[in-house]
Amino acid sequence: xxxxxxxxxxxxxxxxxxLSVIVFTxxxxxxxxxxxxxxxxxxxQRAVDALNHEMGTDRPLLVQxxxxxxxxxxxxxxxxxxxxAPVAPFVGNALANSAKLALVAFLLVVPLSLAMGVMAALxxxxxxxxxxxxxxxxxxxxxxxxxxxxxxxxxxxxLRWLPISATWRPGxxxxxxxxxxxxxxxxxxxxxxxxxxxxxxxxxIEALDADYTRTAVLKGLPQSTVLWRHVLRNALLPTVSVxxxxxxxxxxxxxxxxxxxxxxxxGSLIFLAANKKDFPMLQAGVLAVGxxxxxxxxxxxxxxxxxxxxxxxxxxE
Amino acid sequence: MKxxxxxxxxxxxxxxxxxxxxxxxxxxxxxxxxxxMRHGSCLGVSLATLGSIAGGVGLVAGPRLxxxxxxxxxxxxxxxxxxxxxxxxxxxxxxxxxxxxxxGDFLCFxxxxxxxxxxxxxxxxxxxxGTVWTFKLRQGVKFHNGKPLxxxxxxxxxxxxxxxxxxxxxxxxxxxxxxxxGTRKVDDQTVAFHLDAANGSFPYLVSSDNYNAIILPADxxxxxxQSMIAxxxxxxxxxxxxxxxxxxxxxxxxxxxxxxxRIEATFYADIQPQILALQxxxxxxxxxxxxxxxxxxxxxxxxxxxxxxxTAHQQLHMRNxxxxxxxxxxxxxxxxxxxRQKLVQGLMKGRAxxxxxxxxxxxxxMTDKSVPQRERNIAEAKELMAAAGMANGFETTLTTERFxxxxxxxxxxxxxxxxxxxxxxxxxxxxxxYYGDAxxxxxxxxxxxxxxxxxxxRGVPNVFLSAPLRSDGTWNGAHFKNKDYDQLVxxxxxxxDVEAQRATAGKIQRLLLExxxxxxxxxxxxxxxxxxGMSGVLTTAMGQLLLAKATMG
Numbered sequence: 001x002x003x004x005x006x007x008x009x010x011x012x013x014x015x016x017x018x019l020s021v022i023v024f025t026x027x028x029x030x031x032x033x034x035x036x037x038x039x040x041x042x043x044x045q046r047a048v049d050a051l052n053h054e055m056g057t058d059r060p061l062l063v064q065x066x067x068x069x070x071x072x073x074x075x076x077x078x079x080x081x082x083x084x085a086p087v088a089p090f091v092g093n094a095l096a097n098s099a100k101l102a103l104v105a106f107l108l109v110v111p112l113s114l115a116m117g118v119m120a121a122l123x124x125x126x127x128x129x130x131x132x133x134x135x136x137x138x139x140x141x142x143x144x145x146x147x148x149x150x151x152x153x154x155x156x157x158x159l160r161w162l163p164i165s166a167t168w169r170p171g172x173x174x175x176x177x178x179x180x181x182x183x184x185x186x187x188x189x190x191x192x193x194x195x196x197x198x199x200x201x202x203x204x205i206e207a208l209d210a211d212y213t214r215t216a217v218l219k220g221l222p223q224s225t226v227l228w229r230h231v232l233r234n235a236l237l238p239t240v241s242v243x244x245x246x247x248x249x250x251x252x253x254x255x256x257x258x259x260x261x262x263x264x265x266x267g268s269l270i271f272l273a274a275n276k277k278d279f280p281m282l283q284a285g286v287l288a289v290g291x292x293x294x295x296x297x298x299x300x301x302x303x304x305x306x307x308x309x310x311x312x313x314x315x316x317e
Numbered sequence: 318m319k320x321x322x323x324x325x326x327x328x329x330x331x332x333x334x335x336x337x338x339x340x341x342x343x344x345x346x347x348x349x350x351x352x353x354m355r356h357g358s359c360l361g362v363s364l365a366t367l368g369s370i371a372g373g374v375g376l377v378a379g380p381r382l383x384x385x386x387x388x389x390x391x392x393x394x395x396x397x398x399x400x401x402x403x404x405x406x407x408x409x410x411x412x413x414x415x416x417x418x419x420x421g422d423f424l425c426f427x428x429x430x431x432x433x434x435x436x437x438x439x440x441x442x443x444x445x446x447g448t449v450w451t452f453k454l455r456q457g458v459k460f461h462n463g464k465p466l467x468x469x470x471x472x473x474x475x476x477x478x479x480x481x482x483x484x485x486x487x488x489x490x491x492x493x494x495x496x497x498x499g500t501r502k503v504d505d506q507t508v509a510f511h512l513d514a515a516n517g518s519f520p521y522l523v524s525s526d527n528y529n530a531i532i533l534p535a536d537x538x539x540x541x542x543q544s545m546i547a548x549x550x551x552x553x554x555x556x557x558x559x560x561x562x563x564x565x566x567x568x569x570x571x572x573x574x575x576x577x578x579r580i581e582a583t584f585y586a587d588i589q590p591q592i593l594a595l596q597x598x599x600x601x602x603x604x605x606x607x608x609x610x611x612x613x614x615x616x617x618x619x620x621x622x623x624x625x626x627x628t629a630h631q632q633l634h635m636r637n638x639x640x641x642x643x644x645x646x647x648x649x650x651x652x653x654x655x656x657r658q659k660l661v662q663g664l665m666k667g668r669a670x671x672x673x674x675x676x677x678x679x680x681x682x683m684t685d686k687s688v689p690q691r692e693r694n695i696a697e698a699k700e701l702m703a704a705a706g707m708a709n710g711f712e713t714t715l716t717t718e719r720f721x722x723x724x725x726x727x728x729x730x731x732x733x734x735x736x737x738x739x740x741x742x743x744x745x746x747x748x749x750x751y752y753g754d755a756x757x758x759x760x761x762x763x764x765x766x767x768x769x770x771x772x773x774x775r776g777v778p779n780v781f782l783s784a785p786l787r788s789d790g791t792w793n794g795a796h797f798k799n800k801d802y803d804q805l806v807x808x809x810x811x812x813x814d815v816e817a818q819r820a821t822a823g824k825i826q827r828l829l830l831e832x833x834x835x836x837x838x839x840x841x842x843x844x845x846x847x848x849x850g851m852s853g854v855l856t857t858a859m860g861q862l863l864l865a866k867a868t869m870g
Contacts, residue, residue: 040409041752050484082401083558156597164597259586
């Protein structure tokens with residue numbers, strides 16, 4: 001198990017390093033230079049040159065990358081070109097914000113979609129199943145900016161029950177923050193619900209048809225025990241992978257939701273940094289999301305192996 | 318002797334030759350009230366004096382909106398997030414400029430009627446040929462840290478912008494007119510600007526027309542976001558990049574009692590959430606509402622729209638040195654296919670004024686209104702195409718940026734030109750890609766055969782006349798090179814004499830209509846949306862928001 005873990009951590013580190021190289025290279029091939037992006041198209045070329053020199057962006061690319069990576073491994077994420085301040089607090093805050101929104105969305109969507117998926121499987125082919133699946137599919141295909149605007153108009157503008165902005169006032173406590181995050185979490189729930197419920201339904205149907213379930217039923221175990229011990233445990237396997245892969249989306253891919261609900265998450269931080277050629281911010285942001293993805297994948301593997309002894313023991317061999 | 322005659326006589330005796338020429342023009346009926354006010358304010362005469370003289374000769378101002386006054390409360394502003402750190406020296410974007418307008422002041426303020434109003438300078442005047450401008454500073458002004466404003470602060474602030482080593486965005490405005498070392502202290506309350514070349518409208522370069530020209534303490538050394546020490550109506554309370562900022566009333570403000578207790582500015586990445594915040598009661602003001610994206614609130618009776626005619630526009634350039642636009646007849650033919658009235662009504666929902674293919678927007682008092690307006694005329698366009706040997710039309714690519722209504726405008730141009738056999742392929746780029754490195758050879762903006770580029774508002778047309786149109790212009794996408802034009806522009810900018818300036822404006826307008834290097838179809842209005850009942854909100858088409866007298870109603 002320890003070797004399995006070590007191998008996965010090493011792979012993750014190599015992936016992150018490659019990611020940093022790719023982001024750095026991609027950033028350089030974008031047209032325009034940093035000083036120009038900061039000062040705008042109408043600035044005097046002398047001003048642009050002076051700013052590029054001040055920020056060190058007129059140095060050779062390899063020197064810039066070497067400088068950045070050597071600082072990064074020492075824990076210095078660099079200074080933002082645009083905000084002329086250390087990158088770390090920006091990335092830290094944005095990551096924490098994204099994690100909070102993702103957590104609220106997860107806490108809402110995972111139990112709901114698992115319960116609905118299992119319920120649909122237990123009633124496969126019957127009206128309950130059809131209603132759940134059609135509703136899930138319909139919710140998934142509505143883009144988040146459409147459902148987001150509709151939700152804002154209903155709950156924020158007309159009824160005024162929930163705040164339109166997901167950004168809470170400084171000093172807001174747990175419930176204050178939750179109150180602000182409910183509305184933006186709902187479009188995410190709508191998008192993920194159909195997907196997770198479908199996987200849970202498929203897994204449950206498969207588990208219900210499996211030999212071990214039939215054996216458990218035949219040996220006289222109560223229905224609830226069969227369901228909890230044998231069916232759900234196996235039905236959850238594919239669902240766990242789905243949830244893990246969605247983590248990266250929920251943390252780093254919510255530019256639209258963050259823009260619409262005025263929320264400073266890591267997705268919009270990266271998007272803005274790319275637009276402004278703010279490479280230190282871009283690199284730190286992308287690597288932060290990369291780390292989250294790596295950790296989420298690792299966690300998924302661990303949970304998977306815990307749920308599925310064949311993997312656990314296979315890895316130990 | 319009538320009181321007005323006595324006033325004029327006194328004015329003549331106490332002012333120099335250029336001021337007397339202004340009075341001559343007024344008395345001869347050659348100037349409108351607005352042109353007189355605008356030119357007089359530029360020469361440093363107080364608006365009160367100008368108003369009295371104009372009133373004395375029967376030119377009375379139109380009614381002004383009476384606004385109720387009250388005090389207190391917090392005003393919540395929804396605005397786009399500043400693109401970068403708030404540094405007055407480098408700032409290049411509208412949202413950042415808005416922040417500066419809460420905390421800072423300029424030497425003079427470019428009002429919505431394009432007249433200059435004294436701010437930190439009480440008065441100013443040029444020497445005889447407009448190469449030295451002397452500004453008298455207002456007394457008793459204090460910075461937010463309690464230090465008094467002196468000439469040293471003004472000299473340091475403007476020198477900082479003129480020094481190429483500081484990478485200031487103001488360099489492009491100063492180049493050719495004000496260099497490092499040109500700003501000199503005369504005494505504690507007087508500063509003189511020694512220019513590289515005569516400039517009859519120099520005060521606009523140190524007014525609110527220049528993003529970067531707010532006056533800072535002489536010892537300013539960066540890190541503006543930490544304290545934002547300046548002289549404005551509001552003092553910084555807290556600034557959080559990407560999130561928002563709050564400001565509190567400056568009790569020592571030189572401009573008198575500041576009405577709101579606080580301003581809370583919230584930064585958004587897009588206009589849509591700003592509209593929703595206004596509709597949901599979480600914002601009182603949207604700083605700038607682009608017309609196409611803001612239809613929902615522009616017609617909503619719960620909100621008021623402050624609509625300022627501006628000189629902001631989209632330039633449609635055609636490469637004068639490349640086919641199919643080498644022949645000016647082809648360029649004129651393209652311009653004749655556009656129905657400007659329909660563009661204003663359809664594309665801009667009536668929130669724009671039509672243009673006449675020169676930077677001289679109708680709102681500029683110096684614009685010669687006797688120059689005929691270009692109208693859509695397909696028959697004439699076809700004749701021009703035939704005369705240029707292009708009866709069968711042409712094919713070209715129109716390259717432009719994804720910004721405001723520009724992609725829609727490009728499609729309308731594409732359709733209009735079909736009537737004369739023109740086939741235009743569209744290449745709509747991300748803004749950053751379109752501008753590229755913003756130097757010739759490395760920028761689709763400056764290198765494309767045909768392009769559409771956004772230009773923000775300016776209080777005087779000098780920048781529009783120079784950078785995109787002069788032979789040596791740095792933003793000359795049309796690659797228009799015409800010696801007569803260059804001379805006319807030099808003379809227009811240098812001129813202190815109002816009538817000479819207007820005569821030159823007419824010549825420039827006619828020359829540009831003949832050559833048509835760039836099509837100016839419309840100049841769009843600057844729209845600010847406020848909650849119904851708010852009063853005293855003052856905005857500028859540059860993007861400044863002055864809330865010192867604003868009340869919630």
